[in-house]
């Protein structure tokens with residue numbers, strides 16, 4: 001007996017993409033029809049656009065197209081929440097009615113030509129298939145450099161992210177269902193999926209030019225995404241304070257020794273010793289104490305996330 005074909009959902013977050021959304025929808029629908037035609041995916045597969053409360057007429061375009069195309073579904077968020085949350089909304093909304101979901105940006109900068117490969121890897125038993133870009137030619141040098149810095153910084157702080165993987169990926173039903181358990185408010189999907197584990201695979205592709213419109217990730221938002229990523233996966237910055245505190249404390253011990261020596265050998269003016277000693281002492285103790293507070297804060301922070309502590313992959 002043949003294994004049943006997977007029902008695929010393609011999730012597209014969309015914010016103010018009036019110039020390109022119709023084009024992208026047409027291209028993706030074509031792809032889905034081609035796959036159902038060639039018997040790779042089930043006929044119930046569909047495309048789902050998540051409108052992140054666009055302020056242009058993107059939503060009207062989407063709604064109009066959905067009346068003409070059976071395979072097009074859409075949801076609209078009540079307010080603009082940003083890329084990560086739009087993605088989350090789509091993944092959770094359609095997790096139970098599909099066998100796998102693929103998320104891809106509306107500008108189709110990520111090569112949808114590798115989607116067939118993603119499905120193949122999924123059918124070989126991988127629960128997550130990461131799209132990773134080979135080179136970033138079409139992006140300006142500045143964007144490339146900041147993107148590189150972004151991944152380096154994340155790794156430096158011990159956040160497990162895949163180099164050059166954005167949010168172009170396939171996730172299986174159980175991953176999407178499991179995602180519900182990650183109830184954190186500060187969402188960093190690029191960190192959550194590698195954190196989950198399971199069998200994963202990678203497909204490589206070349207990044208293209210945006211179809212049209214402008215990037216919604218200016219430098220400011222990249223920095224904010226990096227900070228979100230670090231602070232929602234790592235307590236290294238807090239531990240760093242403890243380290244600094246300890247260092248300062250040791251240095252202050254030496255300085256106190258010096259002050260005492262200078263005092264005893266009468267190399268000081270009156271009042272110097274009694275002023276400078278508590279100064280050194282308190283400085284060291286204070287930073288050390290902040291560091292200790294930070295350690296506990298880090299623990300509380302991890303507890304309040306209520307992340308699943310483990311996930312079972314297989315049972316025999």
Ligand code: UDP
Nearest residue numbers: 013014015052082083086105106215216217
């Ligand atoms: N996007 C979104 N909400 C936002 C900003 C962006 O849903 O607040 C969508 C956008 O429509 C696109 C994707 O997120 O489909 C990625 O945005 P963009 O292409 O501007 O980012 P870049 O590729 O430049 O990093």
Ligand code: MG
Nearest residue numbers: 105107109210
């Ligand atoms: Mg883009």
